[in-house]
Amino acid sequence: MKRLLSGNEAIAYGAWEAGVVVGSAYPGTPSTEILEAFAPMPDVYAEWATNEKVAMDVAIGAAYAGRRALTCMKHVGLNVAADSFFYASMTGVEAGLVVVSADDPQMHSSQNEQDNRRYAKFARVPCLEPSDSQEAKDMVGAALDMSEEFDTPVMLRITTRIAHSHGPVELGERRPRPPRVDKYPRNFTKYVMLPQNARPRHPVLEQRIALLAGFAENFPYNRVEMGDRRLGIVTCGVSYAYAREVFPDASILRLGMTYPLPRQLISDFAAQVERLIVLEELDPFLEEEIVLQGITCEGKSIFPVAGEFDPQVVREAAIQAGLLPAEQRVVPAEPAKGELPPRPPVLCPGCPHRGVFYVMKKLKLPVQGDIGCYTLGGMPPLNCIDTCGCMGAGIGVAHGADKAGDAERHIAVIGDSTFFHTGMPALLNTVYNRGKSITVIMDNRVTAMTGHQENPGTGLTLQGQPAPQVELEPLVRALGVPAVSTVDAYDLRAVDAAFKAALAREEPAAIITRRACVLLPEARRQSRPLRVNREKCIACWTCSRIGCPALRRSDEVYAKTGRAKSDIDPLLCTGCEVCAQVCSQDAILFRAQLADS
Amino acid sequence: MDKINFMLAGVGGQGTLLAGNILADVGLAAGYDAKKSEVHGMAQRGGSVTTHVRWGPRVDAPMAGKGEIDILVGFEQLEALRYVEYLRPGGKALLSTHKIPPVAVTSGGAIYPDEARFKGIVEQVTQDYLLVPAVEIARELGNARVHNVVLLGALSCWLDVPAAIWLEVIERHVPAKVLELNRSAFARGREFGTQNH
Numbered sequence: 012m013k014r015l016l017s018g019n020e021a022i023a024y025g026a027w028e029a030g031v032v033v034g035s036a037y038p039g040t041p042s043t044e045i046l047e048a049f050a051p052m053p054d055v056y057a058e059w060a061t062n063e064k065v066a067m068d069v070a071i072g073a074a075y076a077g078r079r080a081l082t083c084m085k086h087v088g089l090n091v092a093a094d095s096f097f098y099a100s101m102t103g104v105e106a107g108l109v110v111v112s113a114d115d116p117q118m119h120s121s122q123n124e125q126d127n128r129r130y131a132k133f134a135r136v137p138c139l140e141p142s143d144s145q146e147a148k149d150m151v152g153a154a155l156d157m158s159e160e161f162d163t164p165v166m167l168r169i170t171t172r173i174a175h176s177h178g179p180v181e182l183g184e185r186r187p188r189p190p191r192v193d194k195y196p197r198n199f200t201k202y203v204m205l206p207q208n209a210r211p212r213h214p215v216l217e218q219r220i221a222l223l224a225g226f227a228e229n230f231p232y233n234r235v236e237m238g239d240r241r242l243g244i245v246t247c248g249v250s251y252a253y254a255r256e257v258f259p260d261a262s263i264l265r266l267g268m269t270y271p272l273p274r275q276l277i278s279d280f281a282a283q284v285e286r287l288i289v290l291e292e293l294d295p296f297l298e299e300e301i302v303l304q305g306i307t308c309e310g311k312s313i314f315p316v317a318g319e320f321d322p323q324v325v326r327e328a329a330i331q332a333g334l335l336p337a338e339q340r341v342v343p344a345e346p347a348k349g350e351l352p353p354r355p356p357v358l359c360p361g362c363p364h365r366g367v368f369y370v371m372k373k374l375k376l377p378v379q380g381d382i383g384c385y386t387l388g389g390m391p392p393l394n395c396i397d398t399c400g401c402m403g404a405g406i407g408v409a410h411g412a413d414k415a416g417d418a419e420r421h422i423a424v425i426g427d428s429t430f431f432h433t434g435m436p437a438l439l440n441t442v443y444n445r446g447k448s449i450t451v452i453m454d455n456r457v458t459a460m461t462g463h464q465e466n467p468g469t470g471l472t473l474q475g476q477p478a479p480q481v482e483l484e485p486l487v488r489a490l491g492v493p494a495v496s497t498v499d500a501y502d503l504r505a506v507d508a509a510f511k512a513a514l515a516r517e518e519p520a521a522i523i524t525r526r527a528c529v530l531l532p533e534a535r536r537q538s539r540p541l542r543v544n545r546e547k548c549i550a551c552w553t554c555s556r557i558g559c560p561a562l563r564r565s566d567e568v569y570a571k572t573g574r575a576k577s578d579i580d581p582l583l584c585t586g587c588e589v590c591a592q593v594c595s596q597d598a599i600l601f602r603a604q605l606a607d608s
Numbered sequence: 609m610d611k612i613n614f615m616l617a618g619v620g621g622q623g624t625l626l627a628g629n630i631l632a633d634v635g636l637a638a639g640y641d642a643k644k645s646e647v648h649g650m651a652q653r654g655g656s657v658t659t660h661v662r663w664g665p666r667v668d669a670p671m672a673g674k675g676e677i678d679i680l681v682g683f684e685q686l687e688a689l690r691y692v693e694y695l696r697p698g699g700k701a702l703l704s705t706h707k708i709p710p711v712a713v714t715s716g717g718a719i720y721p722d723e724a725r726f727k728g729i730v731e732q733v734t735q736d737y738l739l740v741p742a743v744e745i746a747r748e749l750g751n752a753r754v755h756n757v758v759l760l761g762a763l764s765c766w767l768d769v770p771a772a773i774w775l776e777v778i779e780r781h782v783p784a785k786v787l788e789l790n791r792s793a794f795a796r797g798r799e800f801g802t803q804n805h
Contacts, residue, residue, distance in 0.1 A: 015632050015642065040648055119647045143643075143670075176645040176670035177632055255668040323673020343675030344697045346732035349725075351690055352718035354619065354710040356653035387653065392715060462648075555715035560654055563714035580714075 013179035018169055021144040021180050022111060023048035025151030026081045029107075030188040032056060033073035035066040037432065038461035039085030040120040041174035042113035046083055047464075050473050054187070059464055059473045062402070062432040063088035067095040067110065074099075074108035074164075075202065077192035079155055083111040086127050087401060091433070093130065096164070100134040101212045102202050103162035106191045107155030110136075111167045113174050116292045117319035122382070122401055124317070126294035131166045131270040135216040137223050138166040138270040139232070142251040144178040150232065150267065152186075159191070161219055161226075168269070170292065172249040172319065224271040232267025235280055242334060243284025245277065245297055245308070250290045253325045257335070272300050281306045288313060288334070292320055358387045360561035361529035361538065361585030363500035364453050367424075368395040369557050369593065370506045371451070374514070376422050377412065379405035381434070383426035384460045384528075385453045392558045396424070403433025409448035410441045420514060421448040427483065428458035428466045435490065441519050442491040449513045449520045450492075453500070454483055455528040463530065483523050492521045500526035503592045529585050539602055540584035541591060543577050547598035550574035554590045554599065562590060609640065611664035612767075613672035617691040618683025619708050620657050623756035626781060627681075628659035630760060633777045635663040638769045645670035654710070656687055679766065681759055683742075684708050685726055692733050701730065701737035702763050702801075704755065705744075738762065738804060745796050754786075754793035761797020765805070771798065 016024070022045050026034065034057040036046040050057035060066035063084040070082035084092060089112050099108065112127040131138035139154050141147040147169060154165040200208045227233060242261040246254045251265045264280045266272065281287050281301075289298040289310035298310035313332040314325065323343075329335040358365050368388035371378060372395045380386050380396035381404060389396030398408055409423035425434045430452050438450055458464040465471045470480040487495050494513060498505040506524060513520035527534045543565070550569035554562055554577050565578035579590075579599070591599040614631060618624040628644050635642030640663040647658065660671035673694075680695040682688025682703040695701055712718040721729070730737055740762050742755040757778065764774050775791060782790045 013636065015629070015636060015644070171647065172645055172670055175648060176643060177629070178643045178667075178670070179636060179641070249670070252668040252670065321671055321673040322669050323676060326673070341673065341675040342697075343693045344695070344733040346693055346729050348689060348692075348729050350718075351686065352710050352712040352716075352720060354654070354656045354686065354690075354712070356620070356655035357711050359653060384653070391712075460653075552715075558711050558715055560711050560714065563709065 013181055015177045016144050016148075016180045017044065017175055017177050018141065018144050018147040018173040019044035019175070020048045021148035022083075022151055022167070022169075023052070024180070024182055025148035026109070027052045027055065028148070028183050028185055029152035029155045030079050030186050031081045031109075031155070032078040033070060034058070034081040034083070035060045035069035036083040037061070037063045037066050037088060038458055038464045039063070039088045039113070040461060041115055041171045042083045042085050042088070042111060043461050043464070044174070045111060046473065049081070054185075057473055059458075059466065061467065063092040064095050067092040067099070070108055070110075071095060071099050071104070074104040074106050076195055077105040077190040079107045079188070081109050081111065083113065085121065086112060086114040086125050087121060087123065089127050089130055091402065096130065096136070097134050098204055099164045100136050100216060101204055101209060104158060104164060105196055107158035108164040109151055109154045109158065109167050110164055111169065114168065114170045114293070116170055119171055122399070124293060126296055127166070128168055128269055128296045129294060131168070135220050136164050136166050137161070137268060138168050139267060140168050140248040140269050141173060141267070142248055142265065143173070144176070144180045146232070146267065147173060148180055153232065161223055163219055168248070170249055170319070176249075220271050224274065227268050227271055227273035228275050230268050230273070233273050233276060234265045234267070235276070236263045236265065237283070238262045240283055241285045243280060243287045244290050245280070245287065245301065246290040247297065248292070250292055250320060253320050253322055254290050256322045257325045257329060266297065269297060272297070274304055277301060278304065278306060281308070286334075290314060290325065355390055356387060357390055357558060357560060358384065359529055360559050360583045361534075361587040363455055363524065363526035363529065363587070364388055365393070365557055365559065366503045366587075366589040366592070367451065367453065367500055367506050367524045368393045369589070370503055370510060371395050371422065374422075374510060377419055379408040379412075379421065379423040381405040381423070381425040381429050383429050384455070385424055385426055388424070390558070392556050402429055403437055406434055406437035406441060406448070406450055409450070410437070410444065410446040413446050413448045414444070422451060423448055424451045424453060426459070427452065427454040427456065427468050430483070431467050431481070438487065438492065438521070439490045446519055447517050449510070449522065452483060452487070452521060452523045454523055454525045457528050457531060459528050459530070463528070487521045487523070493518050494520040495523070497523040497525055500524040501587050501589060503589065529587065534585075539586040539605070540581040541579055541586050541588065541602070542600050542605065543579055544598045544600060545576055547596045548576040549596055549598070550576045551595055552577070553595050554593055557589055557593055559590060561585075609665045612662070613676055613678045614661040614681065615672075615677040615679075615691060615694050616659040616661070616681045616683065617687040618657055619687060620653060620655050622683045623753065624657055624659050624683055627683075627756040627760055628661055630777055630781050631661045631763075633780065634769060634774055635661070637773050637777055640664060641667045643667045643670045656690060658691060679763070681763060683756065683759065686710070686720065689721060689726065689729050692730055695733050698734050698736060700766060701734055702759060702766075703730070703737055703739050704742040704759060705739050706742065706755065738801065740797070740800060742797065745800065746793060749789060749792050749796065751789060754789055757790045757793040758797035758800075761794040761799070762801035764794070764798050765801035
C-alpha cells in the first residue's frame with residue numbers, strides 16, 4: 012500500500028530499510044524532520060548533536076565502526092560540517108555513510124541559497140538527487156551500497172520542494188546487516204591523515220571518482236526518456252518534475268547521480284537531439300560539466316540562477332527563449348490590490364525575548380544577532396538587531412567591531428541552542444582576547460525556531476532519554492567571563508539592571524535571560540490572558556511598541572486625542588505581563604490584579 | 609480523470625497543514641495520483657502559510673504556478689487576498705470569513721481590508737466564490753479549531769468524491785477523542801456548501 016510521505020519522511024524510511032543504525036544531525040529547515048521521523052523507528056540510535064560538524068563526526072565514527080550511518084543538515088549546515096566532510100572523503104569508511112544535504116533555493120528559511128552539489132565535486136564525493144519521495148527513499152539504499160562498494164561517503168542532495176512535498180511511497184522491509192568489521196579498524200595509513208598518509212590518498216580519490224563516472228553510465232537512476240528530438244533537456248531533482256510538466260513531449264535525460272556525470276550517456280543524448288538545454292535550479296552545475304565536455308547547451312541563458320522554480324517560472328522562461336509557443340503562456344489575473352498589510356513571522360505572544368529587546372532598544376547600542384527565534388527581534392516595531400549572518404556569528408562580530416576601535420559598546424545576542432552550537436568558542440575568544448562586548452544568552456530552554464527540539468539544556472535526548480542538563484551560568488563563568496548574571500526574561504526591571512551593571516564596567520559581560528518558550532506545554536498550561544483597564548488607558552500606544560500580536564486597538568476612543576484605546580485579544584494573550592510593565596499608566600492589569608477585579 | 613490544482617492559504621497555526629494532508633490523502637483514496645507541497649518556514653510564528661495539493665491521473669510537479677490554481681481555499685481573509693492571483697481567472701474560491709489582523713494592523717496602524725475591498729479584489733479574479741463562516745460554524749460545534757475541517761466539508765461539495773472516503777481519511781488523521789467533533793465539522797461544512805451553491 013502506498014503512503015503519502017514527505018521527502019524527509021521517505022529518507023528516514025529509506026535509512027531504516029537499508030539497515031542504518033546511527034543517525035546524528037542538528038535541526039535545520041528543510042532537513043529537520045528526517046531525524047525526527049527516524050528516531051522512533053525500531054533498532055536505531057538517533058541523536059541531536061550540538062552542531063552539524065559534530066553530527067557528521069558522529070556518523071563517521073559509526074561508519075568507521077562498521078555500521079551504516081546517516082547525517083542530515085540544511086545547506087548551510089554543510090558549511091559548518093565541511094571540514095569533516097572532506098576528511099571522510101579522504102579516509103573512506105568501513106560501512107556506508109550517507110550525508111543528506113537539504114538545500115533551500117528561494118531561502119524560505121535561510122540566510123542564503125547555495126548549491127551544495129558543488130561540495131560534492133569539491134570533496135570528490137558522489138552526489139545523488141531524487142526527484143520525488145519514492146526516489147528519496149530508494150536512493151538512500153543506493154547511496155549506502157555505493158558508499159560501501161566505492162569506499163566513500165555519499166551525498167544525497169534534496170531541496171525544500173523534495174523535503175517538504177508529499178507523494179505516494181511504497182514501503183519495504185528492513186534489511187538489517189551485521190557490522191562490517193569484527194573489531195574497530197587499526198588502519199593507520201587509511202584513517203590517520205598525517206601528510207605522509209594523506210598524500211597517497213588524494214590520487215585514490217581521483218581514481219575513485221573516475222570509477223564512479225564509469226559506474227554512472229549504467230546507474231539505473233540516470234535515465235533517458237526519448238520523445239520529440241527537437242528538444243533535449245538534461246535535468247535533475249525537482250526540476251525533472253517541472254520538465255515533465257512544462258515540456259511533456261520533449262526528450263529528457265534525467266540524472267539521478269549529478270556527480271560524477273556519465274559523459275558517454277550525455278554525449279549520446281546530445282547527439283540525438285537538435286537543441287540541448289539544461290534545467291536545474293541555482294548553479295549551472297550540470298551545465299558547466301557539459302560545456303567542459305565540449306557539448307553546446309543552454310542553461311542559465313534561459314532559466315534563472317537565483318530562486319526556486321515552479322511550472323510557471325519554467326514555462327515563462329521557455330516561452331521567452333522560443334522553446335514553447337506563446338499560446339502556452341499562462342496569464343494570471345493582475346488584480347489591483349493596493350497595499351495589503353504584510354504578515355511576516357513575528358515573536359509569538361508571550362515570547363520571553365520580546366521584553367529583552369524592548370529594554371535593549373532603549374540603550375541605542377549596536378546589537379549583533381544570530382540565528383533563531385530571537386532573530387525576529389529585528390522585525391518592526393522592535394527593530395533591535397543590526398547584523399545577522401549565520402549560526403554563532405554575533406559574538407565574534409561584536410568582538411571584532413570592539414577590537415577595531417568602534418566607539419560604541421557592542422552587544423551580541425544568541426540563543427541557548429545556538430550558544431551550544433558555535434557560541435561557546437566565540438565567547439571564550441572574547442574573554443581570552445580581552446574584549447569587552449556584552450553577550451546576551453537568550454535561554455528559552457529549547458531549540459525553538461526549527462520546531463522545539465531537545466538540546467543539552469533541556470534534560471532530554473531526541474529519543475526521550477533523560478540527559479544531564481547543562482547549567483549556563485557555571486558554564487559561562489568557567490569560560491572566564493567576569494560578570495555573569497541570570498535574570499527572568501519577563502522581568503524588565505531586572506533585565507534593565509543587568510544591562511546597566513554590564514555597561515558600567517569595561518569588561519566582558521554575559522547576561523542570561525531565562526524563561527521557557529511560551530509554546531512549551533508547561534508554559535502553555537500557565538497561560539492566562541490579561542486585560543486593559545479602559546478607564547485608565549490614555550491611548551498613548553506605548554504598549555504597541557513591543558509588537559505583541561495579542562495587543563490591538565479597541566473600538567473605544569480616548570476623548571482627549573481621539574485615538575483608539577488598547578485592547579488585548581484573550582485568545583492570543585498568554586499573560587507574560589511585558590505590556591503591563593511597559594504601560595505608562597498602569598492601565599494593563601497584572602495577573603495578581605486580575606484576581607481582584 | 610480530472611487534474612485539479614488546489615491551494616490552501618492561511619496563517620501559521622490555523623490547521624492548514626492538517627487540511628492539506630487530508631485533502632492529498634483523499635485524492636489518493638479516490639484513485640488519483642496526488643502530491644502536496646508546503647513551506648514550513650517560520651510558519652508557527654504567525655506568518656503566512658500556503659499549501660499546494662494536486663490531484664491528477666499523473667502528478668509531476670508538486671506545486672502549480674501563478675494562474676494555474678483551480679480551487680483556492682482561503683483559511684483567513686487577508687491571506688486569501690495575498691494569494692488570489694494564483695487562482696486561474698474564473699477559478700473557484702472557497703473563502704473563510706475569518707480575520708486575523710497581523711501586527712502591522714494591530715500595532716502598526718495598517719488597515720485590514722473591509723468586506724467591500726475584499727470582494728472588490730476577489731472579483732477581479734473570479735465571480736465563482738463561496739464565503740464560509742467556518743470559524744462560527746466550528747464554534748457552534750464546540751471548538752473553533754475544527755474550522756479547517758468545516759472548510760474541507762464545504763470543499764467536498766465541489767468534488768466528485770463520496771463523503772465516505774472523506775470521513776475515512778479524516779478518521780486516519782485526527783485523534784480518536786476528537787473524531788466525532790471532526791465528523792460533525794465535515795458534515796456541517798458539507799451541508800453549508802450544499803445549501804449555498
